[in-house]
Amino acid sequence: MLRDRFIDTFGFWNEMWNSLLVADPEFFEAYLHYGGVPWQRGHLDPKTKELIHVAVDGAATHLFVPGLRDHIRQALRLGATKEELMEVLELTSTLGIHACNIGVPILVEELIANGEQIDFRRSERQERLKQEFENKRGYWNKFWDALLVLDEDFFESYIHFSSVPWVSGVLEPKIKELIYTAFDVAATHLYESGLRQHIRNAIGYGATKEEIMEVIALASTLGIHSCNVGVPILLEELQATASVQQRANGADE
Numbered sequence: 001m002l003r004d005r006f007i008d009t010f011g012f013w014n015e016m017w018n019s020l021l022v023a024d025p026e027f028f029e030a031y032l033h034y035g036g037v038p039w040q041r042g043h044l045d046p047k048t049k050e051l052i053h054v055a056v057d058g059a060a061t062h063l064f065v066p067g068l069r070d071h072i073r074q075a076l077r078l079g080a081t082k083e084e085l086m087e088v089l090e091l092t093s094t095l096g097i098h099a100c101n102i103g104v105p106i107l108v109e110e111l112i113a114n115g116e117q118i119d120f121r122r123s124e125r126q127e128r129l130k131q132e133f134e135n136k137r138g139y140w141n142k143f144w145d146a147l148l149v150l151d152e153d154f155f156e157s158y159i160h161f162s163s164v165p166w167v168s169g170v171l172e173p174k175i176k177e178l179i180y181t182a183f184d185v186a187a188t189h190l191y192e193s194g195l196r197q198h199i200r201n202a203i204g205y206g207a208t209k210e211e212i213m214e215v216i217a218l219a220s221t222l223g224i225h226s227c228n229v230g231v232p233i234l235l236e237e238l239q240a241t242a243s244v245q246q247r248a249n250g251a252d253e
Contacts, residue, residue, distance in 0.1 A: 050075035177202035
């Protein structure tokens with residue numbers, strides 16, 4: 001039975017899946033195979049897989065609440081602690097800084113095109129902030145240069161904000177970097193510069209190609225949420241349309 005196979009594969013059942021099963025069993029079975037592939041392999045433990053899903057569903061670019069609730073519940077069932085789940089959500093909350101990673105370099109380009117001179121020589125304070133970022137976050141990327149020079153106060157505040165999970169967190173660095181990888185690679189974000197950096201960082205912390213591939217595969221199942229949301233609505237509207245037609249037919253008789 002497909003429902004039982006789903007539970008055996010993913011460890012839970014939610015009624016939103018029932019709508020898809022009823023509406024198109026063949027497509028449901030195809031998803032069961034597709035989404036189940038990373039769950040049939042053991043490169044990442046089940047709890048970590050659920051943490052990856054929490055990051056993807058909880059990202060500000062997606063916020064798929066039914067899935068977020070399911071995966072938090074499953075992570076807890078698999079032994080995740082409040083501190084671990086809080087850390088995943090905190091790491092995922094840094095997604096908003098990508099407005100600066102993309103926007104500030106463009107701002108610099110347009111200022112220069114408009115004739116303004118931008119001095120990229122770092123002050124002593126800016127050098128200290130760069131060093132603090134590297135010490136707490138473990139890397140530096142040139143996409144931080146423009147933000148550091150244009151708004152060192154905001155950059156300093158971001159160091160403190162983003163470093164909380166790194167200073168007092170409980171997840172190992174490799175897992176932290178896989179969390180970043182998950183929400184950067186998700187179809188609702190696809191932030192290439194950050195994705196490349198965090199894959200590089202994860203490899204540096206010992207992640208294997210199989211583990212990283214498993215993260216990407218888990219994030220790739222995000223598309224099924226079109227059915228999780230859309231199919232129940234379709235079935236409701238089909239039923240409503242049928243009721244209207246029945247009433248109309250009754251009135252004609």
